[in-house]
Amino acid sequence: MVASIPRLFVDAPLAAGAEIAATEAQAHYLVHVLRRAADSPLLLFNGQDGEFHARLLHAARGKARIGVEAQTRLQIAEPDLWLVFALLKRDATDLVVQKATELGAAALLPVITRHTNAERTNPARLTAIATEAAEQCERLSVPVLHAPQKLPELLAAWPAGRRIFAAVERRAAPAAPARHAGPAALLIGPEGGFAPAELDALHAHPLVTQMSLGPRILRAETAAIAGLALLLAAGAGTPDPS
Ligand code: SAM
Numbered sequence: 168m169v170a171s172i173p174r175l176f177v178d179a180p181l182a183a184g185a186e187i188a189a190t191e192a193q194a195h196y197l198v199h200v201l202r203r204a205a206d207s208p209l210l211l212f213n214g215q216d217g218e219f220h221a222r223l224l225h226a227a228r229g230k231a232r233i234g235v236e237a238q239t240r241l242q243i244a245e246p247d248l249w250l251v252f253a254l255l256k257r258d259a260t261d262l263v264v265q266k267a268t269e270l271g272a273a274a275l276l277p278v279i280t281r282h283t284n285a286e287r288t289n290p291a292r293l294t295a296i297a298t299e300a301a302e303q304c305e306r307l308s309v310p311v312l313h314a315p316q317k318l319p320e321l322l323a324a325w326p327a328g329r330r331i332f333a334a335v336e337r338r339a340a341p342a343a344p345a346r347h348a349g350p351a352a353l354l355i356g357p358e359g360g361f362a363p364a365e366l367d368a369l370h371a372h373p374l375v376t377q378m379s380l381g382p383r384i385l386r387a388e389t390a391a392i393a394g395l396a397l398l399l400a401a402g403a404g405t406p407d408p409s
Pocket of ligand 1: 239247259266333335336337354355356357359360361378379380381383384386387390
């Protein structure tokens, strides 16, 4: 069986001929988990310079150096679609971060709502989950992970020109749009749903469009995955030709 080529995100400029140091975690993963020896091929990306072939040059005592070779892919932008999601319990948040990364979300914005029962994230853990998902799914960037903020503050500072599709259950909201170009975001509520005052605030916000995901009440993580897939299929986040 041919071993697959490990694909790693690196926080360093990439260009043919460059030599970079792997992090301790990457060195451990390459040498002790994958048992790769010097000269093994790798693929590297950094979110800016595309993807490059590379080679493990030297690995010993928790350190590894990597030689960058030829470029394999040019950098392309992800769709400019953000996921705003009410914080969930740890496993569900992990799942949302992993799947949103695989689907191509450009940014992940945890939000605190009236019925959210968590207020904090572990940024290092969520960044590691997003990075691993980006490495595995062959995307060329890792989504930007924001610190949690309260829903009213998020809505008050919302950037002009970015439509928010707010997923609301048990309402006569329209289905996901068939076509929507331009910057966009999907907003998913907590397990307890949005409070009535929050629904009123969403209704009054000029950039919010309420959206149904069908007649069933989905778990928040299912709603995040389904909503992202529907919006991406509609072209959300692609440049607006108008
Ligand atoms: N506790 C709420 C209830 O029983 O009515 C359900 C909340 S649901 C588990 C969590 C979030 O997923 C909601 O706030 C909403 O954003 C989204 N969601 C779930 N099902 C949905 C649907 N059918 N249409 C739109 N959004 C949905």
